[in-house]
Amino acid sequence: MDDIYRENILDNYRHPKNFGKLVNADIEEELGNPFCGDKIAVSLKLTGTHKQGVDRKVRDIRFNGQGCAVSIASASLVTEYIKGKSLREIMALNRETVLSLMGIELTPTRLKCALLSLETVQNAVKQTFTG
Amino acid sequence: MLDTKKIIPDFPILGKKINGKPLIYLDSTASSLKPAQVIRAMDDYYQRYGVNIFRGVYKLSETATEKYESARSTVASFIGSKEANEIIFVRNATEAVNLVAATWGEVNVDSQSNIISTVMEHHANIVPWQQLVKRKNAKLNYLDITEEGRLQPGQIENKINVNTRLIALTYVSNVLGTINPVAKIIKIIKEINPGVKILVDAAQAVPHMKIDVNNLGADFLVFSGHKMLGPTGIGVLWAKGEIMKDLPPYQTGGDMIREVYLDRTVFNDIPHRFEAGTPHIAGAIGLAEAVRYLDSLGMDKVRRHEEELVEYALSNLTGMKEITVYGPHTAGDRAAVVAFNAKGVHPHDMAQILDRDNICIRSGHHCAMPLHTRLQIPASCRASFYIYNTKKDVDLLIEGILKAKIFFE
Numbered sequence: 001m002d003d004i005y006r007e008n009i010l011d012n013y014r015h016p017k018n019f020g021k022l023v024n025a026d027i028e029e030e031l032g033n034p035f036c037g038d039k040i041a042v043s044l045k046l047t048g049t050h051k052q053g054v055d056r057k058v059r060d061i062r063f064n065g066q067g068c069a070v071s072i073a074s075a076s077l078v079t080e081y082i083k084g085k086s087l088r089e090i091m092a093l094n095r096e097t098v099l100s101l102m103g104i105e106l107t108p109t110r111l112k113c114a115l116l117s118l119e120t121v122q123n124a125v126k127q128t129f130t131g
Numbered sequence: 132m133l134d135t136k137k138i139i140p141d142f143p144i145l146g147k148k149i150n151g152k153p154l155i156y157l158d159s160t161a162s163s164l165k166p167a168q169v170i171r172a173m174d175d176y177y178q179r180y181g182v183n184i185f186r187g188v189y190k191l192s193e194t195a196t197e198k199y200e201s202a203r204s205t206v207a208s209f210i211g212s213k214e215a216n217e218i219i220f221v222r223n224a225t226e227a228v229n230l231v232a233a234t235w236g237e238v239n240v241d242s243q244s245n246i247i248s249t250v251m252e253h254h255a256n257i258v259p260w261q262q263l264v265k266r267k268n269a270k271l272n273y274l275d276i277t278e279e280g281r282l283q284p285g286q287i288e289n290k291i292n293v294n295t296r297l298i299a300l301t302y303v304s305n306v307l308g309t310i311n312p313v314a315k316i317i318k319i320i321k322e323i324n325p326g327v328k329i330l331v332d333a334a335q336a337v338p339h340m341k342i343d344v345n346n347l348g349a350d351f352l353v354f355s356g357h358k359m360l361g362p363t364g365i366g367v368l369w370a371k372g373e374i375m376k377d378l379p380p381y382q383t384g385g386d387m388i389r390e391v392y393l394d395r396t397v398f399n400d401i402p403h404r405f406e407a408g409t410p411h412i413a414g415a416i417g418l419a420e421a422v423r424y425l426d427s428l429g430m431d432k433v434r435r436h437e438e439e440l441v442e443y444a445l446s447n448l449t450g451m452k453e454i455t456v457y458g459p460h461t462a463g464d465r466a467a468v469v470a471f472n473a474k475g476v477h478p479h480d481m482a483q484i485l486d487r488d489n490i491c492i493r494s495g496h497h498c499a500m501p502l503h504t505r506l507q508i509p510a511s512c513r514a515s516f517y518i519y520n521t522k523k524d525v526d527l528l529i530e531g532i533l534k535a536k537i538f539f540e
Binding site for chain 2: 004010036037038066067068069070110
C-alpha cells in the first residue's frame, strides 16, 4: 500500500498555504509538468533591491495553479519553507529538501509532481540574475 | 462476448498477483498485455534461429529471413493488403508518421502547401507535421470537434483547397474513443481534391476492429505492434507502393541499398529501402504471432466484445454523480476507451488510489495536450478495455472510483 496520502499531505492539499497571487510581485514564473499538463505559477516579493543580488530574501510568496495532491501539497510546503530565506539559500535547495518537507517516499513519476513547485520557484529566482 | 475464461490464461501477467491481489489492467490503449504465444514465438527465434536476415546463405539465416518476410505477409493480409511490399516495418506508429513526413513530406510539401490534422490527434500525428511545415514554411490547419467529441461535420469542405497536400487523421481517438467515419471522410476529401494524400493513424483501430485498406481509401496507415498483443519496438507503415517506390530513403546504411560505390549508392526497392540496418526481427515475428492470435478470435468478435464493455462502462459512469465522461456516449461509434474526471480528485490521485487495488488506469493528457486544451481540462483519467477484460473489471473500476471520491471528500 502506498503511503503518500498522509494527513499532512492531504491537509496541505485541501487547505494549501500561500495560495493565490501577489500584486506588484518582484518576480513571477509559471511552469508545467509535461507528463500531465499541470501548471504551477508563483509570485514573489523580495527584500532589498537588485544590488543585493542573491542576498535578497523572500518577503512573501504565493502560488496558484492546478495539480494533484502531491504537487499542491508540495507547493504549499515549499512556499511556506522558503519564506524569509535568501535567494542563495533557495538555489541550494534540492529534491531531498522537498522530500523531507513532505515526509513521504515517491515513485519517479510522482516525484516530478512533487518537484514542480521548487523548480518553478528556482526558475523565478534565476530571472533576477539575468534581468 | 469473447470467452475470457479461455483468453485470460494465455496472458502470463494476469496469472500473477501483486500484493496478493489480481491485476486489473485497464490501460491497453497505452500498451496491451502480451499472450504466451507471442512471447514464445520471440523466444523461439532467439533460442533456435536468432541470426541475421538477408545476409546468410546458411540454413539458419534462411529460416530467419523466411520468418521475417512471412511476418510481413501476415501483417499485410491482416489489414487487407495483398502487397506485402506495402508493409514497412518501423519501431512504432510514431516512427511511421515521421518516416512519411521525412520522405513523402520532404518531396511534396513546399511553402505554398497546407496540411490538415485534427485537434483530437495523438502528439505523434501533430508534432511531425508541425516540424515539417516549419521546415517548409507551409501551413498546418486543424479540424475541430463537437462537444460530444466527434469531428465537426462540414469543416473539411471549408478547409481543403488546391494547396492541401495531406490530411493526417486518427481512426480512433486515444482519449475520446471516437471512431471517426474515416472511409466516408476520405471519400469526401478525394471528391474535392483527388491529389490530397491521407494518412490514417490506426494505432487505436487495428488492434480493435477489422481494417481493410482496400475499402478505406487512405494512402498511408500507421500502427504499433505493442498495442495489439505484440512486442514493443515494432510498428507498421502501410503505404501505397506507387507513392513509396520513387521516394528518397528515410535512413541510409545497410540493407536499404542495392549497390554502393565510394561516391554514390543505388537504393534498394520497397519496402527494404525504408528499413535501413538490421530490423527488429524478433519483433516482426512476435507481431505476426499477435496477428494470428487476433485472427483466431476474429476481429468482428473482438469489436463486439469491446463494444459491450464500453457500453457497460458508459452506462455505469454516466450515471455517477460528479463524474464527467468525455467523448461520444454511444457505444456504437466508440472504441473501448473511456476518459473521465471525478470532481475534486485529480487524475494522478485517482490513478494512485486505484493502484492500491492493482487497477491500472492512465492519468494525464495521454499524449493529446491540444485535445485537453480544447476540452479545457489539464488532465483526465482514462480506462481502456481489451480482449482480456470483463464486466467485473468495469465493476471494480466503478468501486475504485467511488473509494477515491470518498477519500478526497
